[in-house]
Amino acid sequence: MFTDNKFSPSEPMLKARMRQIIGIIDNYLYAHVGTIVMQCLVVPSQGGNTDSDLVQKASAPAKKAIEAIESLSVASPYLLGSQLSIVDFYLIPLFIYLSQTSEFEVITGQTPKLRSWWDKVNQLENVKKVTV
Known part of the structure; x- marks a missing residue:
């Protein structure tokens, strides 16, 4: 799946956890965050009205x-522990956009580990470069 394994954990259990979280992002999170971001950020920026129902x-x-990702992550300080991994890089862009919406507080309100994770990764220099 990932050729050089630089950002992939060596422990089989953590590698499986990484793939599990990526699966949740792909199958259950990505499209919904896309809808929220489109309706809350893109549509208004082009003069349209947010579809609150959507x-x-x-x-x-x-x-x-x-909340499922919260239950699977360590978030101490990164999703799988002390080292940044592919799954952190995978979730960061969604949080960058979602955090710019009013829905962010509601969606992440019951996920203290992910909120702590976001506070940490949001301060990384490379994340700051792409959010400016």
């Missing part, structure tokens, strides 16, 4: 997916 319908499953 945002509400996307928020509940996004919250459920975030």
Whole structure:
């Protein structure tokens, strides 16, 4: 899956956990965050009105997916422990955009480990470069 393993954990259990979280992001989070971001950020920036129904319908499953990731992550300080991994890089862009919406607080309200993780990774120089 990932050729050089630089950002992939060596422990089989952590590698499996990484793939599990990536699966949740792919199958249960990505599209819903996309809907929220499109409706809350993109549509208004182009003069349109946010479809609150779409945002509400996307928020509940996004919250459920975030809570599932919370239950699987260590977030101390990174999702799988002390080293940044592919799964951190995979989730960071979604949090960059989601954190710019009013739904961020509701969706992440019951996920203290992920909120702590976000506070940490949001301060990384490379993350700061792409969020400016």
